[in-house]
Amino acid sequence: MHREHSPDDLLAEVRAFRHQYPDVRYVDLITLDIPGHFYGKRYPVEMLEKVAAGSPLKLPQNCVMLGTQGGVYAIGDYIFNDGDPDAPRRLIPGTLKPVRWEGQPLGQMLISSEGAAAPIVFEPREVLARVLKRLQQRGIFPVVAFELEFYLFANKLQQGLPQFPRDPLCGDEDDQPNMHIERLSRFSTVLHAMIDAAREQGVDANVITAELGPGQFEINFNHHHDCLQAADWSALFCRSTRGVALQHGQRASFMSKPYLHAPGSGMHLHVSLYDAAGNNLLAANQQAPLRHAVAGCLELLPHCMPIFAANHNAFRRYGGVNTASRASWGYEDRDACIRIPESDPRDLRIEHRLAGADANPYLVLAAILVGMEFGLDNAREPIAPLNDDRQSGIDFPQDMLSALANMQAHPAVTAGLGEEFVKVYGENKRQDHLAFMQEINAREYRWFL
Numbered sequence: 142m143h144r145e146h147s148p149d150d151l152l153a154e155v156r157a158f159r160h161q162y163p164d165v166r167y168v169d170l171i172t173l174d175i176p177g178h179f180y181g182k183r184y185p186v187e188m189l190e191k192v193a194a195g196s197p198l199k200l201p202q203n204c205v206m207l208g209t210q211g212g213v214y215a216i217g218d219y220i221f222n223d224g225d226p227d228a229p230r231r232l233i234p235g236t237l238k239p240v241r242w243e244g245q246p247l248g249q250m251l252i253s254s255e256g257a258a259a260p261i262v263f264e265p266r267e268v269l270a271r272v273l274k275r276l277q278q279r280g281i282f283p284v285v286a287f288e289l290e291f292y293l294f295a296n297k298l299q300q301g302l303p304q305f306p307r308d309p310l311c312g313d314e315d316d317q318p319n320m321h322i323e324r325l326s327r328f329s330t331v332l333h334a335m336i337d338a339a340r341e342q343g344v345d346a347n348v349i350t351a352e353l354g355p356g357q358f359e360i361n362f363n364h365h366h367d368c369l370q371a372a373d374w375s376a377l378f379c380r381s382t383r384g385v386a387l388q389h390g391q392r393a394s395f396m397s398k399p400y401l402h403a404p405g406s407g408m409h410l411h412v413s414l415y416d417a418a419g420n421n422l423l424a425a426n427q428q429a430p431l432r433h434a435v436a437g438c439l440e441l442l443p444h445c446m447p448i449f450a451a452n453h454n455a456f457r458r459y460g461g462v463n464t465a466s467r468a469s470w471g472y473e474d475r476d477a478c479i480r481i482p483e484s485d486p487r488d489l490r491i492e493h494r495l496a497g498a499d500a501n502p503y504l505v506l507a508a509i510l511v512g513m514e515f516g517l518d519n520a521r522e523p524i525a526p527l528n529d530d531r532q533s534g535i536d537f538p539q540d541m542l543s544a545l546a547n548m549q550a551h552p553a554v555t556a557g558l559g560e561e562f563v564k565v566y567g568e569n570k571r572q573d574h575l576a577f578m579q580e581i582n583a584r585e586y587r588w589f590l
Contacts, residue, residue: 151193151232158237158248159186165239168248170198172230173265173376175569176209177451177501181252189250193232198252202228205264206569209452214572216565229257236373238342242384249342251373263565265503266369268558272507273368276514281422282415283510284490286364287375290406290498291382292399293328293356294392303399306356306391324351325358331389332358338381344374353462354403364411368506375408375502397455397497405458406498411482412509413490422517424486429520431489435470435479436523437516438493438509442468442478443537444551445508446544447570448500453577455497456539465495467534471527504558504566511557541574 159165168189171181182200184192192198203220207213215221233251240247254260255267262268276283295304306328325332332349339346339360348361360378365371379395386393398405414422414434423431442449450456460466463475471477480492491513496505525533538544545567548554555563 151234152190154234154237155186155190155193159190162239162246162248164246165248166246168237168250169240170230170232170250170252171380172200172252172254173501173503174205174207175263175265175501175504175566176207176573177265177376177379177499178209179376179380180204180207186248198230198232199227200230200252202226202261205261206565208569208573208576210576212573212576214569216568216572219565228254228261229259230254231257233373235343236377240381240384241341242338242381242388251377255369262559263562265501265507266372268562269372269503269507270369271559272510272514272557276510280416281514281517282366282417283368284364284366284413284415285368285371285506286411287362287371287502288359288407288409288411289362289375289378289395290352290357290359290408291379291393291395292354292406293331293358293386294394294399296387296390296392303392303394321351325349328356328358331386331391334389335382335385335393336360338385339374339378342377342381344378344381346374346378352404354400354406357404357406364413368510369503372502372506395498397450397452397499398457398461401457404462405455405464407458407464407494408496408498408500408502408505410493410496410506410509411490412493412506412513413488414513421487421489423491424489428489430517431481431491432523433520434513434516435481435491436521437514437519438479438491438512439468439470439523439535440521441508441512441515441551441554442495443535444547444554445512446538447541447548447567448504448508449496450541450544451497451500451570453541453574455499456541458497459539463494465534466539468495468537469527469534470523474527477527507558508554511554514557515553541570545571 167183168186169183171179174180203225213220230252236251240249253266254264255270260267293306295306336346345363346360350359352359362374382393416422458464465478469477470479472481473483474480478495482492493509527533538547548567
């Protein structure tokens with residue numbers, strides 16, 4: 142949860158930033174919407190100082206629910222029947238950082254309605270904050286670490302299609318050794334610039350891995366007891382990585398399944414639960430709470446698919462290499478949705494591997510925690526792990542419209558994430574999906590003309 146900071150603390154942060162970066166004239170105040178895009182306003186740095194001192198900061202409430210392409214949808218009485226009201230936001234302390242990947246020196250700072258006088262109940266950061274507050278009141282304190290996979294592409298698309306990145310050493314476009322350390326060396330300039338940019342944003346990124354796909358990489362973040370900040374890191378990393386790639390003449394994308402013939406990109410979360418004394422709750426009673434948490438996650442997983450697979454493309458990822466097509470679990474098994482990594486009791490955790498890399502990190506973490514909470518409350522044993530039965534699993538929806546119907550059908554999801562959020566999110570995704578389908582592609586003509 143956020144720590145309370147006085148206006149004096151924020152003002153000191155802004156003034157220290159201005160002193161350290163005197164060439165920065167503007168600061169982007171940004172926050173994440175439902176589809177996982179940043180929106181906000183660009184403020185003159187002197188105006189930011191006034192906001193830090195206590196001047197109101199407001200943005201339209203309904204920006205949170207814009208579609209993936211910025212579309213405006215009728216969702217209940219929002220947008221068209223509510224007068225499009227402003228809603229207060231607050232500055233997130235510690236997030237004012239320089240931006241070096243644009244043409245001029247800039248700053249950026251996270252803002253949120255979470256912690257403001259009237260939070261927006263369907264804002265992603267606020268949804269996660271409410272889940273964390275509920276767990277904290279029960280004496281449960283999660284620790285989490287994100288892992289993100291992404292692809293590098295050549296800057297120019299060919300006939301609208303992405304192309305492999307050109308090897309900066311030999312110039313080849315198709316020399317892509319899978320999982321080889323040499324690929325890290327060949328793309329080290331852009332990769333190291335990405336890590337440097339992330340760290341300058343305060344993101345504790347560490348391990349880089351060359352993944353199976355051509356031009357695919359994975360970045361790991363350190364475990365963090367502040368789950369809001371851990372989700373902030375994931376969101377900020379995506380923004381800075383795309384910017385740095387463009388600066389180096391390439392594209393970076395967190396699209397779930399850019400190539401049908403290659404593995405998709407996932408967002409993996411390692412989650413452990415502790416009590417106030419620092420004891421790992423999952424390790425108690427011969428790991429019974431771990432199994433109960435797994436059972437809860439598996440039961441709610443089919444009802445949270447619109448969060449884990451946030452768009453039409455994301456459903457293409459399931460069933461590939463190390464990506465399950467059914468809700469499953471296993472010890473040290475990367476084919477499972479929920480993997481239990483080998484660890485000592487102190488670090489015992491689940492690794493939730495189902496979400497696409499382009500999912501909203503606040504919502505993915507919130508959904509996982511609701512599943513674990515549900516499992517602890519019901520204390521049921523899970524289905525057999527894949528280690529014992531390779532066919533073990535629970536079916537989950539494989540398309541967006543079925544997934545949305547499932548999401549609204551489980552009371553624990555509605556109660557855990559919030560009834561208003563589930564309503565708004567479901568309608569946003571439904572209309573996004575329908576808008577996406579309003580285009581006839583070349584294959585459709587080949588098949589049916």
